[in-house]
Amino acid sequence: TTDTTTNSPVTVLGLGSMGSALAAALLKAGHPTTVWNRSPGKADDLVAAGAVRAASVTDAIKASPLVIACLLDYPVVEELLAPAADALTGRDLVNLTNGTPDQARALAARLDARGAWYVDGGIMAIPRLIGTPEGFILYSGSRETFDRARPALDRLGGAHYLGGDAGLASLYDLALLSAMYGMASGVRHAITMVGEERAAEFGSAYLAPWLQAMAAPIGQGAAEDEEASPLGMQAVGMSNIVEASRGEGVPNVLLSHLLIAMQDIVDAGHDDLLPPLIDQIRKAG
Numbered sequence: 001t002t003d004t005t006t007n008s009p010v011t012v013l014g015l016g017s018m019g020s021a022l023a024a025a026l027l028k029a030g031h032p033t034t035v036w037n038r039s040p041g042k043a044d045d046l047v048a049a050g051a052v053r054a055a056s057v058t059d060a061i062k063a064s065p066l067v068i069a070c071l072l073d074y075p076v077v078e079e080l081l082a083p084a085a086d087a088l089t090g091r092d093l094v095n096l097t098n099g100t101p102d103q104a105r106a107l108a109a110r111l112d113a114r115g116a117w118y119v120d121g122g123i124m125a126i127p128r129l130i131g132t133p134e135g136f137i138l139y140s141g142s143r144e145t146f147d148r149a150r151p152a153l154d155r156l157g158g159a160h161y162l163g164g165d166a167g168l169a170s171l172y173d174l175a176l177l178s179a180m181y182g183m184a185s186g187v188r189h190a191i192t193m194v195g196e197e198r199a200a201e202f203g204s205a206y207l208a209p210w211l212q213a214m215a216a217p218i219g220q221g222a223a224e225d226e227e228a229s230p231l232g233m234q235a236v237g238m239s240n241i242v243e244a245s246r247g248e249g250v251p252n253v254l255l256s257h258l259l260i261a262m263q264d265i266v267d268a269g270h271d272d273l274l275p276p277l278i279d280q281i282r283k284a285g
């Protein structure tokens with residue numbers, strides 16, 4: 001819909017690649033949209049499409065009952081909001097800036113003391129996926145804010161509310177990103193092993209289907225456990241990976257560490273990899 005009379009006004013603070021995508025999705029859906037960015041030129045295309053450019057952060061906040069922030073990091077968010085804190089009183093702030101759970105909780109407490117309502121969010125999408133079914137966003141914090149903001153948040157992608165702890169969305173976000181980086185480094189390593197000249201066919205014919213099949217049982221608890229392969233066998237396979245990698249001139253620092261940890265766990269007589277591996281990761285941290 002593009003009905004600007006029934007869609008509530010929204011302000012977007014921060015027009016980097018993600019903030020611009022968020023503002024564009026809101027505009028496209030017919031929300032009267034006010035935007036602010038440190039470098040004002042980044043608002044030009046949005047203004048041409050109907051957005052209102054605010055002259056200051058305070059003006060931007062005053063323009064809408066719902067303010068969405070998408071900035072580089074929390075220090076930037078805190079720096080920008082501090083002088084505009086009075087304007088936030090009674091408004092809903094949804095902060096989609098990447099940060100830690102403690103940063104989110106601290107900001108929630110500060111805003112609560114100011115009489116503002118706070119929801120933290122973790123965007124599980126890249127800019128081109130905003131507003132599509134492939135992108136989703138995790139939220140936690142004030143349930144009232146989430147419910148009030150829901151019609152606008154639904155424009156940005158699947159909206160998932162995790163609970164009242166403002167740090168939870170960030171915790172899930174960072175955990176998911178950690179899994180993504182682990183997978184991405186494994187993918188890069190695998191492609192280096194087989195050689196760039198085989199990358200396209202290897203990737204589409206084998207690597208993507210293999211990873212999809214391996215990811216399918218994630219989160220299915222018992223099914224996952226039943227399918228777990230014997231640890232001793234896995235340790236031998238891991239050793240072979242490391243040796244073959246070296247043979248291809250691709251040293252594998254990450255897997256070598258995992259191999260040593262697995263061998264220690266086998267030597268200690270365990271038959272289940274995960275609990276002792278998690279212990280080792282905790283000790284290393």
Ligand code: FVH
Binds near residue numbers: 016020
């Ligand atoms: N882009 C992505 O794929 C990821 C997807 C998941 C979520 N992240 C997080 O979203 C936040 C913003 O990311 P971004 O992609 O928009 O980042 P940039 O394009 O680099 O834009 C950064 C914005 O922050 C403004 N900014 C930076 N420093 C300051 C400052 N000292 N004072 C005021 N504003 C500042 C910057 O302004 P300008 O440089 O254009 O003037 C941009 O608006 C981020 O947390 C990701 O982790 C994105």
